[in-house]
Amino acid sequence: MPHENRKRGKKHKKPGPDADTEFDEKQHTAEPEPKVEVEARPSWIVPNPQQEQEQDSEAPFGYLDVDVKAYFRTVDVQMWQWQDREVEVDDDEKHTFFLTALTEMTGKEKQFATDPECSVVLERMVHSMDDFARRVFLDTDEVKYKILARHQFVLHVCQTLLEVSGETVSRETKGILPEIPQGDSKKGHLPTTTKLVLDLCDELLPILPPLLHDPFSSHIVCVLTLLLSPTSNTHIQSQTSKHSKSWKGKQGEMRSLFKSEKGEGKDVARPVSFEEVARKIVGAVREGMSDNEVRACAGSKVACPGLDILIEVEAKHGMSNKSGSLMDHMLVGMVGQTLNFLTITPK
Numbered sequence: 001m002p003h004e005n006r007k008r009g010k011k012h013k014k015p016g017p018d019a020d021t022e023f024d025e026k027q028h029t030a031e032p033e034p035k036v037e038v039e040a041r042p043s044w045i046v047p048n049p050q051q052e053q054e055q056d057s058e059a060p061f062g063y064l065d066v067d068v069k070a071y072f073r074t075v076d077v078q079m080w081q082w083q084d085r086e087v088e089v090d091d092d093e094k095h096t097f098f099l100t101a102l103t104e105m106t107g108k109e110k111q112f113a114t115d116p117e118c119s120v121v122l123e124r125m126v127h128s129m130d131d132f133a134r135r136v137f138l139d140t141d142e143v144k145y146k147i148l149a150r151h152q153f154v155l156h157v158c159q160t161l162l163e164v165s166g167e168t169v170s171r172e173t174k175g176i177l178p179e180i181p182q183g184d185s186k187k188g189h190l191p192t193t194t195k196l197v198l199d200l201c202d203e204l205l206p207i208l209p210p211l212l213h214d215p216f217s218s219h220i221v222c223v224l225t226l227l228l229s230p231t232s233n234t235h236i237q238s239q240t241s242k243h244s245k246s247w248k249g250k251q252g253e254m255r256s257l258f259k260s261e262k263g264e265g266k267d268v269a270r271p272v273s274f275e276e277v278a279r280k281i282v283g284a285v286r287e288g289m290s291d292n293e294v295r296a297c298a299g300s301k302v303a304c305p306g307l308d309i310l311i312e313v314e315a316k317h318g319m320s321n322k323s324g325s326l327m328d329h330m331l332v333g334m335v336g337q338t339l340n341f342l343t344i345t346p347k
Helices: 017-029 049-058 066-083 091-105 109-113 118-126 131-138 154-173 193-212 217-228 242-251 272-288 291-298 304-316 326-330 334-344
Strands: none
Touching: 066 091, 066 118, 091 118, 109 118, 109 154, 118 154, 131 154, 131 193, 154 193, 154 217, 193 217, 193 272, 217 272, 217 304, 272 304, 272 326, 291 304, 291 326, 304 326, 326 334
């Protein structure tokens, strides 16, 4: 090709040193990405939040150590043998053994109550607690009865604790208080069982109507109401389900290791404050449920025993002969209509 027909190609600019410097600066000044902590597990395992939530509901206060559970299995076997009188020992040895178990349990009461195995051991121990030990157990720090009342395994523990607390409340009403051991950390500011039961009622009052329909907490409502206002209602045990009777039969007889229970419960005393709270419980149920809901409770296997006790307590305190009472709801307004008729009819 002739020299005059040749053409020079386009020149390409080479990147200068400034461009490389600018690129490097951008790389070094870029913000680091936040590191995500990953648990040490295989890559194909993904945590299920619903399963974690169910586990929390089963053990809302955590799980017990394996060694602690093993120790209290031996405690349960030993107490069972003493209750069945398979081994005869003096009360001093029993008392020392029992205090050691109580000391080991201190600080873990909530975990014991929610454990399927140790809750049975705890229920057996409640029968042998004296008045002071019951007060300490009821005064456990940060106990959330709203959670405990709906828990399956706490049911029998709370039910037994409230039943035996009736004896303690009766003695406190008569002015018989236990001696506080020397050197106890709660000395001087340990509330009485009466005060602790009233605090429990204040916590459960706002959620009382839903508890009446709960298969577990409905039993606690029954026992708590009878503790506040003892009535002639003695057929609660006959209404226990076959499954509950079978379960209790497998646990053996539960009674105190240190005393005879013959003749107990005949001389019952209750403070005036208990009568006032019993009225509040009846009023909370009346205000929190409509007339149709009250009548529906009568046909419910869960709520009917509690409603039966509440109606009897309502009548005991002279609250039935009023419009809007539980009795009035059950009789489809007959009480209110009768009262209106008596006020309108001239004498």
